[in-house]
Amino acid sequence: LEPITSGLVVGGALAALATKYGWCRLGECCDATWIRPDVSGLADTLKSRVYGQHLVLGTAVNAIQAHVQTKNHKKALVLSFHGWTGNGKNYVSSFIAEHLYVNGMRSKYVHLFIAELHFPHRAQIETYKSQLRRWITGNVTECSQSLFIFDEVDKMHPGIIDAIRPFISHYAEIDGVDYRNAIFIFLSNTGGNDIAIKTYATWEAGKKREAITRKEMEEVITASAFNEQGGLWHSSLIESDVIDFFLPFLPMERKHVKLCIKDDLETKGHRATEEILNRVANELLFYPDKTRLFSKSGCKRVSQKVDVVLMEMENDYKLYIDAI
Ligand SMILES: Nc1ncnc2c1ncn2[C@@H]1O[C@H](COP(=O)(O)OP(=O)(O)OP(=O)(O)O)[C@@H](O)[C@H]1O
Secondary structure (H helix, E strand, C coil), X not given: CHHHHHHHHHHXXXXXXXXXXXXXXXXXXXXXXXXXXXXXXXXXXXXXXXXXXXXXXXXXXXXXXXXXXXXXXXXXXXXXXECCCCCCHHHHHHHHHXXXXXXXXXXXXXXXXXXXXXXXXXXXXXXXXXXXXHHHHHHHHHCCCCEEEEECXXXXXXXXXXXXXXXXXXXXXXXXXXXXXXXEEXXXXXXXXXXXXHHHHHHHCCCCHHHCCHXXXXXXXXXXXXXXXXXXXXXXXXXXXXXXXXXXXXXXXXXXHHHHHHHHHHHCCCCCXXXXXXXXXXXXXXXCCCCCCEECCCCCCHHHHHHHHHHHHHHHXXXXXXXX
């Protein structure tokens, strides 16, 4: 009887607390205690922590602000992030989650799907589709302000998109559920190559990358979506006009990568000298061969390279001390 008795005692205590303070003080709820959009905080964070992505900063903040401040949405907000690896697509998504939900990416209202992890087998596509529909419906029923992030969508079977499409289209309700307060973010490498080509051409023409406009890049991305393998999912979404904003993540130059290295060093409690910044940057690969302007992996492998260089420096120092 003991566990039951103690369970009752704990349950009674919780109920008493809940009555006094409300259930939502005890655990995450779909209310203003736990969902607190902080758009100016998002703007500040993106400005100070995300390097080399002028087109992302403004668009992401304006789109989120318009969405959270508007009461009668016509549809769910749909953002599509494009660019090569390590240029900040997941990074920016997590800042968006952090500035909308008190629990950030850990919030039970934030759902991350990774194509190769959650939908790996082509043969099971029909099962994935019905699971995903049930998952989205169930979660939006529980909390209309849910955030769904789909990573590696270029590796996703186009059938998955058919499952998502009704939820992001212009329907007021589907079977009594209203999806228009939700946010969907798609992350992909689609267009990465053409974004890099355009950014490089701008540099070669002697213009600042900040001169590249959102409209120009949107044209680049949509053209790639129709031409690239794996862009099929995208072209079908573009044709049905459900994507609200395309956000291009430009390839990162050495100067941007050095800022990432500086952040990483400082987080680890080290001073970022020019020597160490260069030493870490030299560990990364840059392209094209002629100019080595862009980092091949953006800032993705920076943290591991910093660890290696710090270790090497420590060992060099020990050898030096031993020698004297
Ligand atoms: N523009 C950026 N400014 C500052 N740091 C960045 C930027 N881009 C990437 N980083 C750093 O690199 C890490 C990896 O980036 P991220 O996971 O966002 O890449 P991604 O674009 O999602 O790549 P992938 O296509 O491989 O998923 C981030 O956690 C962050 O520390």
